[in-house]
Amino acid sequence: MARVVKKFGGTSVADLDRIRAIATKVKAAVDAGDQVVVVVSAMSGVTNKLVGYVQDASPLYDLREYDAVVAAGEQVTAGLTAIVLQEMGVDARSWLGWQLPVHTTDAHGLARIEDIDTELLEERLNQGQVAVIAGFQGIGPDNRITTLGRGGSDTTAVAFAAALKADRCDIYTDVDGVYTTDPRIVSQARKLDYITYEEMLEMASLGAKVLQTRSVELAMRYRVPLQVLSSFSDEPGTMVVDEEDIVEQAEISGIAYSSDEAKITIEHVPDRPGVSAAIFGPLADANINVDMIVQNVGPEGDSTDVTFTVPRIDMDRSVKVIKGLEDELGYRAVKFDDHVVKVSVIGVGMRSHAGIASKMFATLADKGINIQVISTSEIKVSVLIADEYTELAVRALHTAYKLDAA
Amino acid sequence: MARVVKKFGGTSVADLDRIRAIATKVKAAVDAGDQVVVVVSAMSGVTNKLVGYVQDASPLYDLREYDAVVAAGEQVTAGLTAIVLQEMGVDARSWLGWQLPVHTTDAHGLARIEDIDTELLEERLNQGQVAVIAGFQGIGPDNRITTLGRGGSDTTAVAFAAALKADRCDIYTDVDGVYTTDPRIVSQARKLDYITYEEMLEMASLGAKVLQTRSVELAMRYRVPLQVLSSFSDEPGTMVVDEEDIVEQAEISGIAYSSDEAKITIEHVPDRPGVSAAIFGPLADANINVDMIVQNVGPEGDSTDVTFTVPRIDMDRSVKVIKGLEDELGYRAVKFDDHVVKVSVIGVGMRSHAGIASKMFATLADKGINIQVISTSEIKVSVLIADEYTELAVRALHTAYKLDAA
Numbered sequence: 001m002a003r004v005v006k007k008f009g010g011t012s013v014a015d016l017d018r019i020r021a022i023a024t025k026v027k028a029a030v031d032a033g034d035q036v037v038v039v040v041s042a043m044s045g046v047t048n049k050l051v052g053y054v055q056d057a058s059p060l061y062d063l064r065e066y067d068a069v070v071a072a073g074e075q076v077t078a079g080l081t082a083i084v085l086q087e088m089g090v091d092a093r094s095w096l097g098w099q100l101p102v103h104t105t106d107a108h109g110l111a112r113i114e115d116i117d118t119e120l121l122e123e124r125l126n127q128g129q130v131a132v133i134a135g136f137q138g139i140g141p142d143n144r145i146t147t148l149g150r151g152g153s154d155t156t157a158v159a160f161a162a163a164l165k166a167d168r169c170d171i172y173t174d175v176d177g178v179y180t181t182d183p184r185i186v187s188q189a190r191k192l193d194y195i196t197y198e199e200m201l202e203m204a205s206l207g208a209k210v211l212q213t214r215s216v217e218l219a220m221r222y223r224v225p226l227q228v229l230s231s232f233s234d235e236p237g238t239m240v241v242d243e244e245d246i247v248e249q250a251e252i253s254g255i256a257y258s259s260d261e262a263k264i265t266i267e268h269v270p271d272r273p274g275v276s277a278a279i280f281g282p283l284a285d286a287n288i289n290v291d292m293i294v295q296n297v298g299p300e301g302d303s304t305d306v307t308f309t310v311p312r313i314d315m316d317r318s319v320k321v322i323k324g325l326e327d328e329l330g331y332r333a334v335k336f337d338d339h340v341v342k343v344s345v346i347g348v349g350m351r352s353h354a355g356i357a358s359k360m361f362a363t364l365a366d367k368g369i370n371i372q373v374i375s376t377s378e379i380k381v382s383v384l385i386a387d388e389y390t391e392l393a394v395r396a397l398h399t400a401y402k403l404d405a406a
Numbered sequence: 407m408a409r410v411v412k413k414f415g416g417t418s419v420a421d422l423d424r425i426r427a428i429a430t431k432v433k434a435a436v437d438a439g440d441q442v443v444v445v446v447s448a449m450s451g452v453t454n455k456l457v458g459y460v461q462d463a464s465p466l467y468d469l470r471e472y473d474a475v476v477a478a479g480e481q482v483t484a485g486l487t488a489i490v491l492q493e494m495g496v497d498a499r500s501w502l503g504w505q506l507p508v509h510t511t512d513a514h515g516l517a518r519i520e521d522i523d524t525e526l527l528e529e530r531l532n533q534g535q536v537a538v539i540a541g542f543q544g545i546g547p548d549n550r551i552t553t554l555g556r557g558g559s560d561t562t563a564v565a566f567a568a569a570l571k572a573d574r575c576d577i578y579t580d581v582d583g584v585y586t587t588d589p590r591i592v593s594q595a596r597k598l599d600y601i602t603y604e605e606m607l608e609m610a611s612l613g614a615k616v617l618q619t620r621s622v623e624l625a626m627r628y629r630v631p632l633q634v635l636s637s638f639s640d641e642p643g644t645m646v647v648d649e650e651d652i653v654e655q656a657e658i659s660g661i662a663y664s665s666d667e668a669k670i671t672i673e674h675v676p677d678r679p680g681v682s683a684a685i686f687g688p689l690a691d692a693n694i695n696v697d698m699i700v701q702n703v704g705p706e707g708d709s710t711d712v713t714f715t716v717p718r719i720d721m722d723r724s725v726k727v728i729k730g731l732e733d734e735l736g737y738r739a740v741k742f743d744d745h746v747v748k749v750s751v752i753g754v755g756m757r758s759h760a761g762i763a764s765k766m767f768a769t770l771a772d773k774g775i776n777i778q779v780i781s782t783s784e785i786k787v788s789v790l791i792a793d794e795y796t797e798l799a800v801r802a803l804h805t806a807y808k809l810d811a812a
Contacts, residue, residue: 057422075478
């Protein structure tokens with residue numbers, strides 16, 4: 001007997017036929033003797049529709065009301081899934097975020113789970129009842145519904161797996177696992193059997209939209225064995241595990257890219273102590289997440305050019321913040337560009353393999369692609385390039401690191 | 407300053423433009439210094455869609471899960487209405503059934519409100535905040551969402567008006583008041599300025615679908631002044647009030663009809679003590695609501711024919727119950743007919759006016775309409791006739807009682 005959490009995304013519960021299909025998977029696990037917790041998203045399209053209503057109602061909407069509105073989607077799916085399971089003879093009941101409850105912070109719209117009361121759930125699981133949890137939602141200290149941000153049902157699933165000390169957390173989606181890169185760009189992309197938490201975290205935050213980043217962080221912290229697999233097949237997916245659980249580690253596990261970036265350059269800033277703080281302090285105050293940063297000494301030696309990237313949707317706001325600092329900073333010009341893409345090679349193997357970065361630079365140079373900004377971490381190298389080179393760069397790197405399927 | 411509850415039905419909140427229109431009405435009341443509680447239904451069509459999902463999921467669905475699913479509709483409207491009010495500069499917040507909470511019985515799908523905790527609400531109303539209540543829902547003793555049956559938001563509104571000792575409860579709908587009869591059948595039908603609780607109760611339970619019957623019962627018990635009016639105009643509607651508040655009372659206030667009836671006749675039942683109990687006990691046990699009953703002594707004097715009506719949807723079930731009693735009762739035959747309609751004349755005035763019933767019978771006889779069953783109460787006379795005479799009968803009665811518009 002194992003205890004498993006199974007999370008089904010929006011396309012897996014898009015209509016009643018799909019819900020019946022996933023219920024069949026749940027029943028199979030129950031029949032095999034497993035204790036099963038099901039976490040469901042809203043039917044595909046529903047959350048977008050509800051978010052659209054809210055945005056139409058007011059451009060500056062109250063996030064507490066936003067949460068009440070959008071959480072309704074998962075509520076519907078949870079109830080329907082419980083009914084379908086019961087119809088198949090499986091003992092099941094739905095649980096909404098406020099019912100257990102799932103306690104979260106008060107950051108409406110992007111709350112974090114703080115604590116899950118699992119006492120009642122443990123009791124029911126031990127009696128053989130399947131718990132169908134409405135994903136994405138909890139209850140804040142103000143006794144109002146909170147939501148966890150888009151993709152939040154992944155985090156709900158992992159949080160329950162951690163709280164219930166589940167043997168495995170299966171994330172069912174419309175792809176059959178994690179790939180070495182986006183198969184829509186590289187037809188030679190391969191499904192990975194294993195990937196480490198650290199790599200998955202980089203993949204998720206660098207644009208591979210398989211899992212919500214926070215869910216991977218949580219899985220890593222609590223060492224929840226995670227599986228990403230398709231709800232439309234019975235094939236095993238990709239296991240996200242500890243590094244020591246992977247016998248043979250390749251240099252590089254995957255190539256990710258993200259088009260959600262914009263580049264801003266402040267030219268000819270007088271080079272004096274405190275200038276970085278004067279730039280990035282106000283951006284942080286405006287809640288803008290700065291990612292890559294480079295600073296070059298200018299030709300005259302007394303000034304510097306500062307280049308950084310921000311989320312594309314924050315570009316205009318960022319430029320406005322910088323223009324407001326013109327008198328204080330005394331720079332010459334602000335330039336901005338949203339025709340950029342961040343391409344990253346990721347792999348825990350690079351800790352023990354030299355030359356990963358230089359191979360990347362050489363491969364891109366060979367294709368005539370100019371690198372605008374570079375940033376590195378222990379397990380990834382990212383470069384910012386013009387977005388017209390996206391496919392060319394990703395394909396060349398996939399081949400260079402020997403990731404192409406045989 | 408008055409304290410008012412304003413309830414808006416599904417067509418009044420069908421989309422964001424409609425929600426903006428009703429929010430304008432709410433703002434006008436707030437600007438005039440009123441304390442306002444808004445009760446909203448689901449957007450029109452949403453509840454039917456959710457009920458359809460549930461029925462598709464399982465023919466014998468768990469009513470607790472049904473409640474979780476269908477309550478989502480009002481949750482969405484409540485949040486959106488609060489946002490739209492805020493956008494207009496009105497302080498507002500949404501409240502879901504479980505948040506105050508609205509305590510109900512555990513009869514999922516058709517729960518009754520037992521108690522509303524209004525402490526927090528009173529506080530907010532006194533601070534000038536508009537409360538937007540998700541109608542139709544509450545929380546049961548099992549800590550799960552309950553719903554109050556179709557049309558339940560009317561009952562939510564009246565229950566809040568009673569609990570908050572509101573000065574008035576306005577029920578906004580897509581018609582501009584209560585009419586002397588269905589204007590689709592009688593073009594001469596007139597809008598009533600006033601109607602008594604007792605009459606409204608008969609109208610509601612006899613097929614005039616303006617208000618949920620239970621909401622009228624509740625308004626009558628707590629003497630909540632109720633107004634039925636259109637959300638699409640600014641005209642006053644129909645006030646539902648105490649009898650003593652109506653200066654000049656007509657003999658008859660209205661003509662109602664209901665096609666939701668079916669007639670069952672048990673022929674030649676041996677006439678012995680306890681036979682009625684033997685018939686109607688098992689029907690009650692099967693949760694079938696018997697309405698009109700007549701019993702005639704048969705020609706031989708030792709047997710009787712029993713005729714009664716049941717809701718049309720329960721006809722087949724009722725016949726089955728009666729057939730199961732064949733050995734015990736020893737009757738000759740069971741006949742059933744769902745091509746019947748119940749037509750009723752209603753008015754508290756008939757207490758002090760003689761000849762109301764005989765005028766009804768004469769009017770119908772004059773048109774050659776055969777009366778199959780009669781039942782009366784203090785303020786109404788109902789007859790069961792063949793449904794092909796519906797329009798003819800309603801029009802003739804409307805004229806006979808001088809209800810036609812001048």
